[in-house]
Amino acid sequence: MNGLVRRVGLSLLGPVLAVLVALVISAAVIALIGEDPVAAFRVMVDLGDSPSQQVQSIVVILNRAVPLFLAGLAVAVAFRMGLFNIGVEGQYRLATILAAAVGAAVVLPGPLHVLLVVVVAMVVGASWAGIVGVLKVTRGVSEVISSIMLNFIALGLASFLLTGPLRGSPPGASIVTTAEIPESGRVPSLNGVLTALGLATPRSGLYGFLLVALVVGVVVAVLLKRTRFGFDLRATGLSPSAATASGVDARGMVVKTMLISGGIAGLIGLPDLLGAQYDYGTEFTAGLGFLGIAVALLGRSTPLGIALAALLFAFLDRAALPLQFADIPSSVVTIIQGTIVLAVVVANEIARRLALRSAERAGAAAGPGPQADGDDGVPPPTAPDGGQRVHTGVPGDQQGVQA
Amino acid sequence: MKAAALLLAGSMALAACASDEPTGSGSGEGGGGTATEELRVGLAYDTGGRGDQSFNDSAYGGAAAAVDALGGELQELSPNEDASNRVELLTQLAEQGFNPVIAVGFAYDDVIGEVAPQFPDTTFAQVDGSNTDGAKGDNVTGLVFAEEEGSFLAGVAAALKSESGHIGFVGGVQSPLIEKFEAGYVAGAQAVNPQITIDRQYISPAGDVSGFGDPARGQIVAQGMYDAGADIVYHAAGGSGIGVFQAAAASGNRAIGVDSDQYLTVGPELQPVVMTSMLKRVDNAVEQFINDYSEGNVQGATDVLNDLSTEGVGLATSGGFIDDIQGEIDQYRQQIVDGTITVPTTVE
Numbered sequence: 001m002n003g004l005v006r007r008v009g010l011s012l013l014g015p016v017l018a019v020l021v022a023l024v025i026s027a028a029v030i031a032l033i034g035e036d037p038v039a040a041f042r043v044m045v046d047l048g049d050s051p052s053q054q055v056q057s058i059v060v061i062l063n064r065a066v067p068l069f070l071a072g073l074a075v076a077v078a079f080r081m082g083l084f085n086i087g088v089e090g091q092y093r094l095a096t097i098l099a100a101a102v103g104a105a106v107v108l109p110g111p112l113h114v115l116l117v118v119v120v121a122m123v124v125g126a127s128w129a130g131i132v133g134v135l136k137v138t139r140g141v142s143e144v145i146s147s148i149m150l151n152f153i154a155l156g157l158a159s160f161l162l163t164g165p166l167r168g169s170p171p172g173a174s175i176v177t178t179a180e181i182p183e184s185g186r187v188p189s190l191n192g193v194l195t196a197l198g199l200a201t202p203r204s205g206l207y208g209f210l211l212v213a214l215v216v217g218v219v220v221a222v223l224l225k226r227t228r229f230g231f232d233l234r235a236t237g238l239s240p241s242a243a244t245a246s247g248v249d250a251r252g253m254v255v256k257t258m259l260i261s262g263g264i265a266g267l268i269g270l271p272d273l274l275g276a277q278y279d280y281g282t283e284f285t286a287g288l289g290f291l292g293i294a295v296a297l298l299g300r301s302t303p304l305g306i307a308l309a310a311l312l313f314a315f316l317d318r319a320a321l322p323l324q325f326a327d328i329p330s331s332v333v334t335i336i337q338g339t340i341v342l343a344v345v346v347a348n349e350i351a352r353r354l355a356l357r358s359a360e361r362a363g364a365a366a367g368p369g370p371q372a373d374g375d376d377g378v379p380p381p382t383a384p385d386g387g388q389r390v391h392t393g394v395p396g397d398q399q400g401v402q403a
Numbered sequence: 404m405k406a407a408a409l410l411l412a413g414s415m416a417l418a419a420c421a422s423d424e425p426t427g428s429g430s431g432e433g434g435g436g437t438a439t440e441e442l443r444v445g446l447a448y449d450t451g452g453r454g455d456q457s458f459n460d461s462a463y464g465g466a467a468a469a470v471d472a473l474g475g476e477l478q479e480l481s482p483n484e485d486a487s488n489r490v491e492l493l494t495q496l497a498e499q500g501f502n503p504v505i506a507v508g509f510a511y512d513d514v515i516g517e518v519a520p521q522f523p524d525t526t527f528a529q530v531d532g533s534n535t536d537g538a539k540g541d542n543v544t545g546l547v548f549a550e551e552e553g554s555f556l557a558g559v560a561a562a563l564k565s566e567s568g569h570i571g572f573v574g575g576v577q578s579p580l581i582e583k584f585e586a587g588y589v590a591g592a593q594a595v596n597p598q599i600t601i602d603r604q605y606i607s608p609a610g611d612v613s614g615f616g617d618p619a620r621g622q623i624v625a626q627g628m629y630d631a632g633a634d635i636v637y638h639a640a641g642g643s644g645i646g647v648f649q650a651a652a653a654s655g656n657r658a659i660g661v662d663s664d665q666y667l668t669v670g671p672e673l674q675p676v677v678m679t680s681m682l683k684r685v686d687n688a689v690e691q692f693i694n695d696y697s698e699g700n701v702q703g704a705t706d707v708l709n710d711l712s713t714e715g716v717g718l719a720t721s722g723g724f725i726d727d728i729q730g731e732i733d734q735y736r737q738q739i740v741d742g743t744i745t746v747p748t749t750v751e
Contacts, residue, residue, distance in 0.1 A: 060491060159608030174509035174532065174579050176609055203494065282578060282610040283510050285487040317483050321491060324480050
């Protein structure tokens with residue numbers, strides 16, 4: 001029991017420490033520019049005066065958190081396997097434009113239409129990420145390099161498609177978009193649920209895709225924790241050589257993991273596409289794939305952690321507006337986000353060393369160490385996290401290079 | 404399991420904090436601005452926000468000047484990093500009673516059409532966004548610019564000053580707006596010298612806004628043009644333009660700035676290369692709009708066109724590099740104003 005408490009404590013230590021350090025640094029920065037840090041933090045947590053404003057703020061946070069959560073998941077699935085998928089950005093941009101085009105081109109009964117768009121997006125995302133996996137196992141190309149390169153190709157391709165064959169906006173329009181997805185292909189908002197819960201009706205619609213994101217999160221959690229595949233994946237992430245020795249097909253795992261990661265990445269643009277924009281255009285939200293890396297790092301690559309990290313990032317994002325109304329530069333938010341990510345990398349490393357030391361001590365005291373797996377939702381203290389991933393080697397490399 | 408429980412607890416906590424409040428005023432405190440009230444101007448920036456030393460700052464300059472002169476309050480809002488919260492910017496400004504609300508940039512095209520009809524008592528304006536047909540709402544005024552006319556003169560100046568008969572154009576992001584700059588520049592240069600060679604390149608493709616904020620790539624692209632024999636390069640690349648100037652300085656050539664008089668904003672080491680700048684007086688347009696609003700002269704559902712005739716666009720003369728060809732430039736300017744020359748807005 002004591003060991004469990006310690007493990008849970010240690011695994012929470014990293015992120016909590018990181019957020020605290022980031023807050024202290026941000027407070028110092030706010031004080032340096034001559035503003036009152038306490039007042040600034042108070043402004044940030046103030047959601048509004050009237051109930052409808054508060055609900056609206058919560059909807060804004062949730063709507064922002066949904067794509068961030070999906071992006072974090074996409075990155076994290078690869079992280080757990082020890083793969084650094086930087087290509088999430090290109091995967092979701094290409095997936096979104098093709099899904100938007102298909103969604104606009106067909107007319108189907110409601111649920112089928114949405115399903116088709118979702119499937120197209122996942123297939124495109126998975127295929128684009130699959131290229132990275134195949135290159136890695138057949139030619140030994142580092143996934144870091146190939147996924148970055150494929151980002152450029154994906155953005156160029158998306159741009160070509162948008163301004164060329166898939167252009168749906170009238171000539172001369174300043175914002176170039178694809179054709180609009182008809183009513184049947186849109187995901188209705190969850191505002192009805194909010195009203196049913198007795199909350200005020202917000203101004204904007206709560207993305208119905210929130211439910212899809214929750215399902216994806218649960219599926220990923222089960223997949224990682226409760227299936228043979230997930231075990232193989234985590235085992236390969238922890239020690240590629242040990243996993244191979246115990247019969248895991250590391251090369252197959254690389255391709256499968258990239259396909260799953262890319263499939264989830266394909267969903268990132270859909271909350272906006274099906275819930276608000278209904279078309280992909282030059283002003284479609286960019287950069288979510290890169291933010292996803294930060295979210296996955298902060299969430300220590302577990303679905304629950306990522307959900308909390310996405311909510312935190314979304315909360316900070318919204319806070320930038322009230323800060324400006326209070327005449328405090330919104331760069332404060334950018335500084336907090338940046339310091340959190342930096343602090344997380346450092347804090348994870350400290351937590352990992354502490355955990356290692358305590359495990360060694362326990363091992364010395366009681367023979368074979370209590371290396372039982374962490375309990376649900378909490379990774380073992382030595383669980384892989386992106387921070388170390390970046391500079392520890394990449395499993396599967398050996399096999400890939402030799403092939 | 405634990406995940407579900409935590410999420411449930413979290414959502415219940417949120418629900419509780421939301422319904423605790425007295426269910427009083429409800430929604431929509433629309434800002435009914437009458438002429439007697441104090442002027443409260445809301446300014447929502449484009450990607451990059453305040454401090455871009457370009458477009459957004461120019462809009463701020465105009466708004467600040469108007470508010471200084473008329474008295475009142477100026478509230479600025481910058482969007483988040485990926486500018487995904489534009490709707491929130493406009494709505495919150497309108498909700499909190501700011502009037503007029505000015506959106507900076509064509510990127511607000513869709514958003515303003517969505518928000519403005521919800522606040523019929525608020526007057527909106529959009530820099531770089533047309534609303535002649537009133538499609539964005541009866542309370543939206545478009546503040547648009549004839550960038551192609553100013554760029555035409557930049558092309559004239561480049562062609563007259565080029566010794567190699569080879570010039571260049573660097574666009575930030577491939578988009579209909581920047582293509583207006585390109586089209587005018589090409590037409591102007593060819594009007595002077597039909598045989599002139601014009602290299603044209605965009606830093607990033609449509610949908611990738613990084614081309615407006617990447618001096619390193621601006622420098623590489625411009626360097627390629629100078630290496631190929633161009634001696635004057637015109638940039639419409641926002642923050643990337645500084646890279647174009649650096650490439651010009653490194654290769655002993657010259658460049659043409661954009662939007663503001665960049666001779667005045669670059670450091671002294673780059674001043675010799677800034678031959679002229681195509682001025683786009685966003686500041687004047689915004690200031691004029693606020694003045695019109697305070698005098699009750701804003702109708703909405705129209706455009707205010709800022710072109711050569713209103714001096715909304717033009718060429719900067721700082722540094723005196725184009726003083727010797729000013730006569731010829733003025734002839735072309737007059738022909739455009741007269742309508743003898745029609746400047747194209749799209750690249751064929």
